[in-house]
Amino acid sequence: MYAFFVALRSTPKAYKNINYLFSKKTYTLLLTKPKMTFDEVYEEWSKEKFPTVSESNIKGYKASYKTCGILYNRVFKDLKLADLQQVIDTCGKNYPTLKKIKILFNQLYEFALKNDICNKDYSTFVEITQYKDLNPNKHTRTKFTKEEVAKVWTMKEDNTIRLSSCCSIMAHVSLNFLI
Structure with a gap:
């Protein structure tokens, strides 16, 4: 345990020392809180999480943290909504990744509030909904029609058509998954 002394001024020239006991982690956080950077908060949070x-x-x-490079050396308590939103707006990631970045912001602010590193949670105001349609991994697939399925079932017994049809169907299905 470490002793932490707080001087309280009771008279202009007299000071009163109050002894508080803290764990090493709390003591270290208390001493560095006012100037902890985004990077340092992330490191402390990740040790717990x-x-x-x-x-x-x-x-x-x-991966989400790597997109926040412009925030690494910024003092965490001085960050504003515009700083967080800038990361979202300029990273060029798709919607699912933006959700993960926002979740990271939420968790870092929860940790920071719990440890008195900052006073306000700006992460709740970060907007990602305008990027909802931004998902390059999303594929539109065409389904087999009822007629195509019926045609396959009618060819089921014909051995001469079976091999060529199977190859054709497999190629069609494979192309649908690649598109």
């Missing part, structure tokens, strides 16, 4: 989540989630958080 990563042991409790899957490797897949950790990779997602790390």
Whole structure:
């Protein structure tokens, strides 16, 4: 345990020392809180969060963090909504990735508020809905019509057509998955 002394002025020349006991982690956070950067908050948060989540989630958080490069050296408590929104607006990522970045912001602000690193959670005001249609991985697939399915079933017994039809169907299905 570390002793943390706070001087309270009771008279103009007299000071009163009050001894508080804190854990090493709390003591370190208390001393550095006012000037903790985005990067430092992320590091402290990840030490707590990563042991409790899957490797897949950790990779997602790390990927989201990498998009926030313009915030790394900024003092966390001085960040405003415009700074967070700038990351979203300029990163060029698709909607699912933007959701992960916003989740990271939410969790960092929750950690920062809990540890008195900042006073307000700007992450709740970050807007990503205008990017909802931005998903380059989204594919539109054409389904088989009822007539095409019926045609396949009628060819079921014909051995001469079976091989060529199977190849044709497999090519059609494969192309639908590639598109």
